[in-house]
Amino acid sequence: MTATVSVPEAAPPSVLGPRATPRARSGADPRWARPTLIVLLAATAALYLTNLSVSGWGNEYYAAAAQAGSRSPLALLFGSHDAGNAITVDKPPAALWLMSLSARLFGFGPWSVLIPQALLGIASVALLHAAVRRWSGPGAGLLAGAALAATPVAALMFRYDNPDALLTFLLIAAAYCTVRAIDAEGARWWSSSTGWLVLAAVAIGFGFLTKLLQALLVLPALAAVFLIAAAGGFWSRTVKLVTAGAALVLAGGWFVVLVEVWPASARPYIGGSTNNSLWELTLGYNGLGRLLGGRGNPGGNADGPSAGGRMGAAFGGDTGITRLFRDLMATEVSWLLPAALIGAVCCLWARRRAPRADRLRAAVIVWGGWLFVTAIVFSYMSGVIHPYYTVALAPAVDALFGISVATLWRGRAHAAARAALALMATVTGVWSFALLGHTPEWLPWLRWTALCATALGAIGLLTGPRLPARVTAAAAVTALVAGLSGAAAYSIVTTSFPHSGGIPASGPRGDAMAAGPQPGVPGPRQARGQEGPGQVSGGPGTGQAGGVPAGPGQGDSRATASDTSDYGDPALVGQRMAEGGRAAGAPAPGPPGPGGHPGIAPNAELEDMLRASDRRWTAATVGSFGASALELRTGTSVMAIGGFGGGDEAPTLEQFRTLVADGAIGYFVTTRDAGPRPPRPDGAARESAGELISEWVRSHYTSREVGAVTVYDLTRAPAF
Structure with missing residues (x-):
């Protein structure tokens, strides 16, 4: 059995104190660790599995593809939207493989389509706990797992049939395998260390088959931490990374090659591509198109970078470093983000003179690097971006939060550690107060309670030496529970009512751009004093509700999508998505069908x-x-x-x-x-x-x- 490597004895003292290093993994966990983990996983299962089918089909686009895959082996392989295999969805099929196989096993229905996502959510919490625990102890692992379970966007996407649930699980798996690779012994080219690193690469490769280039955003962090903290010489570590890189190419590339060599006449068209190529889809619409706007085609496109930028702003807000702290992006994932950043900086500063293999610093590199690269890309990408994409940030934010809180608590004998904890508690309380203010008519007492409780906890932490140990511990627990209460409440309410369409959102407001107000809660735009016409509320089993203009032969132009259509001017489309209105000159929409689907109602x-x-x-x-x-x-x-x-x-x-x-x-x-359709940006007919x-x-x-x-x-x- 491989033992967890602890921080070397030669590590210099710091404000974190000698107890900052967790005990080696040798069965020495405190007796409360395992029962608490069982309670955490049971609570997560209850949150993610209870009333799972409330959203009906959720995103009908992917549900229809899952149905096709349950009926046709060819549709299953390629991710066809229909069992006749005319065209695929505009993503690779890995997530559809799970949903289609579940439908074959249990019979096709909303529950069988959604159960893989819920199980992936429970597994993600368990795996994040395991990854954090190895280097930072059981307390940190439990905090990270609980924070992930309580993150609103996680509660949303682990109960929904978009590909993001599988992607998030695979990214956590890659991080866990990298941690194991660093802990494993063996300087030879092929050893247990190489084996774990190859498994991490395979996880990222299948992440590529889930959501293409987004899966690669964690690569810099994982490669850097292995190169810095793994055992062996520099060239030994480099060779192992090269081996893992080859494994990644094989794990993610085999399907691309399969699509390219399979006769085009004998398979469905690759949806979203311009030339029936998965490789072009990777670099175009789902690659440079996401980063720069438009579809990112080498030869240019009518939608162009500037139009794509306006589209991205309509869905995810204006680009910039503050994007994750604004509007729906903020309420999805940023509840613990300020505290996580403060804690990460404190841990890095405290271990600035530690040896190369210091595990606390390595942990911050893994999760902090993941957070930094992904956050920068999400903040500045000018193509289509939706608030729920931020589920890919949740594991990194929650891991940093758990690691820094547990580490600083172990060093609480030092005034600097207590001050850092008090600052994290205060910032979390203030930020939760601000985020809960987005829906001021929903549980108005909660924001004040959270603010006051975190303030009391911060005061207790600052005056710790003058108080009995139990009082200090009670203050810390109070601050912790209050800090998580806002996010947890958003997560619970997220699971209590249906979501539909391609742009779901967590919390009491419902779908990001289309949902009408929940009882006693203003809708997305009314909450900020803007009333958008034509807002409708999705329901179980309904079609999409949103604002992408319909193509020829489609009905009311408010139906949404998995991402967005390239019909018409993206600026117009985005404006209509945001305001719930319709394009200038378009006729007033007819009455929506049941659940708000205005296109093809039940007939x-x-x-x-x-x-x-x-x-x-x-x-x-x-x-x-x-x-x-x-x-x-x-x-x-x-x-x-x-x-x-x-x-x-x-x-x-x-x-x-x-x-x-x-x-x-x-x-x-x-x-x-x-x-009528809006004119194309270039005026082409x-x-x-x-x-x-x-x-x-x-x-x-x-x-x-x-x-x-x-x-x-x-x-x-x-x-x-």
Whole structure:
């Protein structure tokens, strides 16, 4: 058994005192450690599993893809949006593999789609505890795990069917394996140290297959800490890192190669790409497009960097170092961020003269490096960014918080350590007061209670030597509980009501851009004195609610998405998302369907028609909004022409006409009053494949009104 390496005896004394080094992992944990961990995991399970299906399908875009994967092996492999394998979702399929396999095992339904995310959440808390505990002791591990469980964005995403739950778990797993690699012995090229490092690389590789380049943001921190703190000579450590790099390329690259070598005619189109390539999707729309705006294509794009920047600002706020402390970004993840930063600086200063392998400093490098790189990217990326992306920051923030609190508490005999703890408590109380002020009509007593309790705890910590030890401990517990109370309350309320669509948000306000007010709580914009027209509230099993303009053949232009469509001017789209309004000149939206879905509301006659069809695709419609809803309601394969937002060139008009001639598609479905599209930023009049197909269907087939939708029967002879 490999033992945890403690800080060498030669480490110089510091304000943290000799007790700053946790005991080596040899079964010497205090008796309270294991029972407390069991209680923590049980509480986390209760929070994440209770009423799990309250959100219905959650994000219908991914739920429909999970259904497709549960029915078709090819759809499972590539992450197709439909079982007929017309087009994939605009992300790699790793998260869909779990959801689809769960649906195959338990039967397809909201619970089977969401249970993998909840289990990943529980496992993430346990793994973060284990990673922090090895170097900083059981107290730090428990604090970090509890803080993660209580982080609002974690409570949101570990109960939702976006890919972020799996990504977060894999990043924590990579950090844990790196910690084990540093602790393991062996200077040879292949040793237990190399094995753990390779496992860390494999975790990041599968993170790449979950959300592409975002998984690589932790690489600088993990590589740096291994190079600094691992045993062996410099070149030995470097060779091991190179080996791990090769493992990462293999773990994440095999699927890219598979997509590239698989005949394009025998697999679905890669949604979100411009040339049916996963590699282009990685570097374009989900790569440089996220960082710089637009889709990041080498040849340029109509959406351009400036337009993309306006889109990013509409979703995540203006770029800048304070982005994470503003609006929804702040309430998602920043509750403990100021305290974590203060604690990290204190720990680094205290260990500034420690030996190279000092474990406290190494811990701050792991989690602080993770936090720094990811926070900088999130703060300055000018492409599309949503508040829930910040779940990737939560493990780093919570680990730093747990490590610094536990370390400073062990050194509480020193006035500097007590002062640092008091400062962390005060800052946390003040910041929680400010964040709870975003929803002042919800539990107004909580913000004042948290503020006063953390102030009392800070006073108790500062006067510690003059008070009995039990009183000082009570003050510390009071400050700790009060500091976590705001985030925990947000997390609990997050799990108590449904979320839907592509931009969910934690706390009592609901979805980030679209949800109307909860009882007694102002909506996202009303909370700041702005009333946005047309705000609707999502519900279980509903379609998306938000503000991406509809593509041709889609209904009211408020339906949201997994990210955003490239239809129209992104500045206009973003403005409408933020204000809940509609584009200038667009007709007033009709009444939304149940749960607020205004595109294709439940329609028994239409759904019966699709269930009776034996075609490969029972229907086709432009964009994923209506297609996802129809797939989930009927259990059939519905083609989303143009992919997620209707803007992909798949299928082309010629391909669509061939499929119709072959009898592969049953119906073409549109909704009424789609309204004019905003002009493209460059003034181009280029028509997308979806527009060309819509025009061709309208000119060759006779329409029929079925409830609130217009249906064209493609199985009949065309009417010229």
